[in-house]
Amino acid sequence: MNENTSQTIAILRFPLIVTVVLLHTYIIDRPVGGVIYVPHGEYPLFDLFAHVYQSEFGNMSVPLFFFISGFLFFYGMKKFSWLKFGHKLKKRIHSLLIPFFIWNVVFMLFVALVNMISPSLLTFKKSFVDMTFGEIAxxxxxxxxxxxxxxxxxxxxxxNLFAPIIYILLKNKMSKLILFGFTILFLSQIFHYVPGIGMRCAYPYMLGAWFSINGKDFIFVLNKYIYPLTILLIILVGFDTYLWTNDVSLFALNRFAQIIGIMTIPLWMSRCIEAGVLKKNDFLSKGSFFVFVFHMFIIYIPTKLWVYMFPVNGWTATMALLFIPLLVAFFCLGVYKVLLMFMPKVVTIAMGERN
Structure with missing residues (x-):
C-alpha cells in the first residue's frame, strides 16, 4: 500500500472516532433531571452550528469507516482466493467478533450495576436481570x-461474509454500472437500515472495496478531483442546511453529500500529511477502538453535568458540543493507558489485537 494512503487511514481513525462520540453528545432537547435546558429553537445560531457540525459533517464518519473497511478487506485481493477470504475472516474473528461479545457483555453488566446503585441514571436501559432469555439474546x-x-x-x-458476492459484482466490465445502481439504492433509502446488508453499510463498504478489487489506490485516483469534490461538498452541505432551516428534508441530498464527503475528507488528510502538518500517532490509532467501545459508559455524565456547571445559553451549548467529545475521547484514552499497564493481555483480547 502506498505509504501516504496507509498513513492517511491510520491518522483518520482517531478524529473519526471523536466524531462518533460527537454523534452521541446530545445537547438539544435532552432532558436533564426532567428539564430540557436547550430546546430546539431556543438558540437559533447554536441550532445551526449543531446541524452543520453534527448532522452534516459528523454523520460522514460512519460511512467513511465502512468505506475504509471495504478497502482494507479486499486490499491485496486483485484475484479472489478462498484461502485469502478464509484468512481475512479468521482475522476478523479476533478483531471484530470477540470484542463484539466482550464489550456487549461488559456494558450489560455495567447497566445492571448502575440500575442497582442509581436507577434514575439509565432509565432507558433495562437491567439484564429483569430480562427474559429472548430479550438478553x-x-x-x-x-x-x-x-x-x-x-x-x-x-x-x-x-464481510458477502465478500465473494461483492467481488463478483465489482470485478467485471460492468462494475461501474453495478456500483451506480447501488448508489441509486443508497440515495433512495431502499433497504437502507437492514442489518448487515442495508445500504448504509453495504454501499460505502462496496465503494471502498471497488478500489481495492480493481487494484486502485483511492487517494491517488481521487486526488486530482480534490478541488471539484470540495466545492461540490460545500454546495451540497450548504443547500441541505438551507432546506433544513425551512423544515425540508431531502434524504437523497443528504446521502449524496455523504458520498462526496467520504471521498473528500481523506484527500485533505493526505494533503496535510504531505505538508508535514500531521503525523501518525500509534497510541491514538490503536486507542481509537477503545474510545469507540468505552465512550458510551461515560458520555452521559458530561452531557448532563455541564448545565449545572455553566450558565446555559447558545455560547456555552456550543462549547459543550465542541469540547465534550474531545474530553470524553481523551479520558477514554487515559483509561486505556492505565488498563494497558495493569492488564495488557486482557486489553489485547478485548481490543481485537493479537500479539
Missing amino acids: NCFWNLSQGLIPLWFIRDLMII
Whole structure:
C-alpha cells in the first residue's frame, strides 16, 4: 500500500472516532433531571452550528469507516482466493467478533450495576436481570438494550461474509454500472437500515472495496478531483442546511453529500500529511477502538453535568458540543493507558489485537 494512503487511514481513525462520540453528545432537547435546558429553537445560531457540525459533517464518519473497511478487506485481493477470504475472516474473528461479545457483555453488566446503585441514571436501559432469555439474546442483535455503537461491528461482520458476492459484482466490465445502481439504492433509502446488508453499510463498504478489487489506490485516483469534490461538498452541505432551516428534508441530498464527503475528507488528510502538518500517532490509532467501545459508559455524565456547571445559553451549548467529545475521547484514552499497564493481555483480547 502506498505509504501516504496507509498513513492517511491510520491518522483518520482517531478524529473519526471523536466524531462518533460527537454523534452521541446530545445537547438539544435532552432532558436533564426532567428539564430540557436547550430546546430546539431556543438558540437559533447554536441550532445551526449543531446541524452543520453534527448532522452534516459528523454523520460522514460512519460511512467513511465502512468505506475504509471495504478497502482494507479486499486490499491485496486483485484475484479472489478462498484461502485469502478464509484468512481475512479468521482475522476478523479476533478483531471484530470477540470484542463484539466482550464489550456487549461488559456494558450489560455495567447497566445492571448502575440500575442497582442509581436507577434514575439509565432509565432507558433495562437491567439484564429483569430480562427474559429472548430479550438478553436480542441485546446482541438490535442492540437497543446493549452497547448501541456495536451495530457498526455487527453490520461489518455480516457484510464481510458477502465478500465473494461483492467481488463478483465489482470485478467485471460492468462494475461501474453495478456500483451506480447501488448508489441509486443508497440515495433512495431502499433497504437502507437492514442489518448487515442495508445500504448504509453495504454501499460505502462496496465503494471502498471497488478500489481495492480493481487494484486502485483511492487517494491517488481521487486526488486530482480534490478541488471539484470540495466545492461540490460545500454546495451540497450548504443547500441541505438551507432546506433544513425551512423544515425540508431531502434524504437523497443528504446521502449524496455523504458520498462526496467520504471521498473528500481523506484527500485533505493526505494533503496535510504531505505538508508535514500531521503525523501518525500509534497510541491514538490503536486507542481509537477503545474510545469507540468505552465512550458510551461515560458520555452521559458530561452531557448532563455541564448545565449545572455553566450558565446555559447558545455560547456555552456550543462549547459543550465542541469540547465534550474531545474530553470524553481523551479520558477514554487515559483509561486505556492505565488498563494497558495493569492488564495488557486482557486489553489485547478485548481490543481485537493479537500479539
